Amino acid sequence: AQSVTQLGSHVSVSEGALVLLRCNYSSSVPPYLFWYVQYPNQGLQLLLKYTTGATLVKGINGFEAEFKKSETSFHLTKPSAHMSDAAEYFCAVMSAGTALIFGKGTTLSVSS
Amino acid sequence: NAGVTQTPKFQVLKTGQSMTLQCAQDMNHNSMYWYRQDPGMGLRLIYYSASEGTTDKGEVPNGYNVSRLNKREFSLRLESAAPSQTSVYFCASRGLIVSYEQYFGPGTRLTVT
Numbered sequence: 001a002q003s004v005t006q007l008g009s010h011v012s013v014s015e016g017a018l019v020l021l022r023c024n025y026s027s028s029v030p031p032y033l034f035w036y037v038q039y040p041n042q043g044l045q046l047l048l049k050y051t052t053g054a055t056l057v058k059g060i061n062g063f064e065a066e067f068k069k070s071e072t073s074f075h076l077t078k079p080s081a082h083m084s085d086a087a088e089y090f091c092a093v094m095s096a097g098t099a100l101i102f103g104k105g106t107t108l109s110v111s112s
Numbered sequence: 113n114a115g116v117t118q119t120p121k122f123q124v125l126k127t128g129q130s131m132t133l134q135c136a137q138d139m140n141h142n143s144m145y146w147y148r149q150d151p152g153m154g155l156r157l158i159y160y161s162a163s164e165g166t167t168d169k170g171e172v173p174n175g176y177n178v179s180r181l182n183k184r185e186f187s188l189r190l191e192s193a194a195p196s197q198t199s200v201y202f203c204a205s206r207g208l209i210v211s212y213e214q215y216f217g218p219g220t221r222l223t224v225t
Contacts, residue, residue, distance in 0.1 A: 009152065032212050043116075043202060043216040044155075051212060090154060094212055098162065099145055099170060100204075102154040 002027045002093045006103035014111050019063075019078040021106050023091030026072060032094040033074045035065055038105075039087045047089075050074065061085070086110045114138055116217035118203050124223045125193045133188040133220050135203030143206040144186035145214065146170075146178060148199040155202065161186055193224045 007022040025031055032051050036044040048059025055067040061084075065076045074091060088107050092100040119134045137144065142163045147155040147170075157170030161180040175197060177189045186205075190197055200221050204214040 034213070036216075043218045044204075045216075046213055049213060098143055098206065098212070099157045099160050100155075100214055102147075102156070104152055104154040 002031070002095050002101050004091050004093050004101055004103035006089075006091050006106050008106055009104065010107045010109065012109040012111065013081045015083055016080050019076070019081045019085065019108065021076040021089050021091075021108065023065075023074045023076065023103060024072055025074060025091070025093045027093055033065075033067060034092045034094070034100065035059065035063070035074075035076050036090045036092065037061075037087050038090065044090065047076070081108075081110045083110050083112065116203055116205055116215050118201075118217040118220050120220060121218065122221050124225065125190075126225055127194060129193050130189070130191050131193065132190075133201055133203075133222075134185070135187065135217060136185045137203075137205040137215070138184065139205060139207060139215065140183070141205035141207040141215075142183070144180065145204040145206070146176075146186070146188045147202045147204065148172065149202060149219075150199050158188065158201075190222075193222075195224045198222060198224045 003026045005024045034049045035047040050067045058064045063078045088105050091103040116137045145160040146158040149155045156172050159178040161167045164183045179187045200219050202219050203217040206214045
């Protein structure tokens with residue numbers, strides 16, 4: 001069975017600092033992995049996804065993530081945080097039934 | 113394209129009342145999903161429909177029923193609401209294309225008193 005663990009329910013960074021949000025997964029089949037962002041009182045928006053091919057994937061708003069099979073990880077990074085990046089971020093893995101299994105989320109705070 | 117739409121946006125129910133949450137998508141997607149979001153729990157799958165005419169239980173189906181009315185619409189029904197069903201409900205859809213991306217609606221915030 002697939003599962004997702006997001007390390008750290010809250011991450012705080014200063015504007016301009018590196019953003020690193022951690023995600024580890026377990027899957028018995030080659031995984032399809034996703035990062036979604038949720039701004040307050042809104043739905044979820046896809047940041048980026050890994051299905052096959054290049055293990056470093058780039059998404060919207062300057063985010064990227066690297067699929068590391070040996071570490072079963074899919075960490076999300078952004079070189080320089082912006083105030084507008086403050087939101088909740090969810091890592092997800094696609095299950096065999098095509099539904100998504102989500103991590104519990106990481107709230108990113110950005111201070112000036 | 114409106115994408116995925118949900119109605120209502122907000123709802124307050126008393127314990128024991130029933131209601132139906134509506135979801136529609138205009139992207140000609142085959143698969144549709146209902147999730148609930150609770151603080152610190154992420155999103156959990158309630159029910160899904162892989163194609164028109166089929167529905168399957170997810171992780172937390174108790175207390176809910178669903179109907180895939182046609183390819184566009186997928187409704188979620190609470191027959192007898194309980195305070196434990198206070199949550200934010202999201203509908204999502206997904207097509208058959210290789211990207212596997214799910215598209216989410218804006219959510220329905222439900223409070224059961």
